[in-house]
Amino acid sequence: MVQRPPVCWRDYDGPEWGGVEWSPWMDLDADTLATAPDAPGLYRVRHQNREGLSYIGESGDTQHRIRALARRVHDSEMPFRDPHTAAPCLWAIRDDDGPGFELSYTTPEYAADDQQRKGLEAALIASYRLEAGESPPANFGRIISGYQQSSYRSGGVRGGSLNNGENEPNAELGRSPEPWVNFETVTDPNWMASDWSEPYRLADRLDADPSDVGLYRIWYEGDAPPLAYIGESSNISRRLYKHESTYGGDALFSYSSRTDLDASHKRGEVECDLIGAHYIAHGCPPRTQFGYTNQIEIS
Template sequence: MNPTFFAPDWCGLAWTDFVRLPMQKTTTRTIPNGAGVYRVRVVGRNELAYIGQTGRNLNERLRGLGSGLYASDMPYNDPHTAAPKLWSYRDGEGFEFEASATESTLPKNDRMGLECWLVWRYRQEKCRSTLCNFGRLHPRYITSRNRTTGQRGRKLNPDEPDNTGGTSVAPLARQGTAESRDWMGLAWSAPLTLDKINAKSVPRGPGVYRLSNGTHGIIYIGQSLNLSSRLRTHADTDWSGLTAFAFASMPESYTETQLLEVENDLIAGYFEEFRAAPLFQFGATTPAEPASDETASG
C-alpha cells in the first residue's frame, strides 16, 4: 500500500505531481510560482527526504534546490539549507529525488506552522523524521556552512565517528489542549510568571517550554539543552505584557536535534488545534529572536 504522504491530497492539500530534481524545461511548469510548501521524496523508496516552505516562489525554490544536486562539491548551506543534506545522500547512497508542491496563502508565521504540522504528520505515519529535516544529513558526512565562510562539507574519513544528532524520537500524540498540564502527552510544570527568579528555579537540563499571556494564550514554544539559562534570557525580553512560562523536562541523553523534533511536534499540535502558529513563533514581530525563514524542522 502506498504511503499517504505521497498522495495528491495529503493532509487535505492539493499537491502537484512529483517532478524529478533537478527540474527540466518539460517539467518546470508543473510547480507553481506562488508561496507554499513542498515535499521531496527519494526515488524508489517509501520515504520523504525533506519538507519545506517558501514565501516567495515555489518554482524558483525547487529549481535552486535541484541545481546543485549533481555538483562535484557539496553545496553551501545558503540559500537552501536542505541542499547540502540532500547532496550527501546523493553522493553517499546514489539517491535521486523528486519534488511536489502546493500553494498556500497563509501569512508567514502560519505557513511555517503548516510546515511543522506536515513534518509531524509524516513523523506520525513513518514513526521517524524525514532524512534531512532538523539539520540531519548522511551520517558519514559533515555539512557545508554558509557561502561567506568558504567552508564546504565533505565525506568523513574512515577514522572519524558518524555525524548524527541521534535517532528520531517518537512523535508526540495529540492530547489535552495547548495550556493543559498533559498537553501532547508531556508532563508540564505549573505556569509561573516569567522572571529571572522563577527561571533560576528551573532545572538546567534539556527540555521544552511554552510562553503564554492572558490575551493570546500560548505565544511561543521553544527548546533548550539548558532550560534555566534559556528562560533567564527570555526574562530580559519585553513580551508585550505579563508573561508566564511552563516547561517539560526531557531525558538528559537528548541531543539538540531530538529537542527540535519535540519542539516541532508541539508547534504542530498547536497548529492542529488553532490552525495557526503561536503569535511570536516565526514572524517578524517575534521579540525572542530575529525573524527567520527556518522552522524548528530546518
C-alpha cells in the same frame, strides 16, 4: 489520552496531504520545475530508492527555491549549507543512492502569510514524523551516515564522503516522535506526554528553577489556545530572562525538563512536534512563533 491527527494528515505522499492540493510528483530537475508557480508555498522531496520523504520545506518563492535546490543537489561536489541547508544532505543521498529524486509542491492562497506557511510546514513535518517514526533525513540540519557536511559558505569547507565507519555528530539518530497525548489541550500538564511544570508568571521565573535542557511554553491567562510561544533550549532560565522583556511579567510559562534532548537537532524535532500539533489542533501556530512578536497584544 493518545490521539492521532485527522486522516488528511497521514498520507504524506498523497495528493491532499494536510488538507491542501499537491502537484503531481516530478523529477527534481531545474528545467522540469520551471513550470512551478513563483508563489509562496511548500514542497516535499522523496527518492525512489528510499522509504518515505527525504525533505519537507517552504518558501516565499516556490519556483526559485526548488529550482535552485535541484541545481545544487546535482553539483559535482557537495554544496555549502547556504542558501539551502538541506542541499548537502540531499546531495549525499544522491551520491550514495544514485539519481531518483522526485518533488511535489503546493501553493495554497494562505501560504502568502509567512507565519501560516511556516506553521503548516511544522505541522507537515510533525505529522510525517508520527506516521514514519522519524524525521526526513535532510530536515533539522542533518546529514546521512558516512558523510561530512559542508560548512556555510563563509567557512569555505566542502563536505563529502568519509572513510568507512566514520560519522559526524549530525548523522546521529534523532528523536522518535512525541506521543500525541491530549494534543489539543495545549496548557495541559501532560500535553504531548511531557511532564510540564505548574504555571509560573515570567516575573516569578526565579522561583521555578528549571533544569538547563528542555522545553517551555508561554501563554496569557484566559487566552490559550493559542499559546503565545513554544521553545526549546539548553539553558531555559536564560531564555526565559530574555522573554520577559518581550511578553511581560504577567505572561505565564511552564517547562518540561528533558535530559534526553542532548543535541540541537533533537530539541528542534520535539519543538517541531509541539508546534505542529498546536497548528493541527487550532489552525494556527502559537501567536508569536517565527518572530511575530508584534502579535502579543491581547484582545
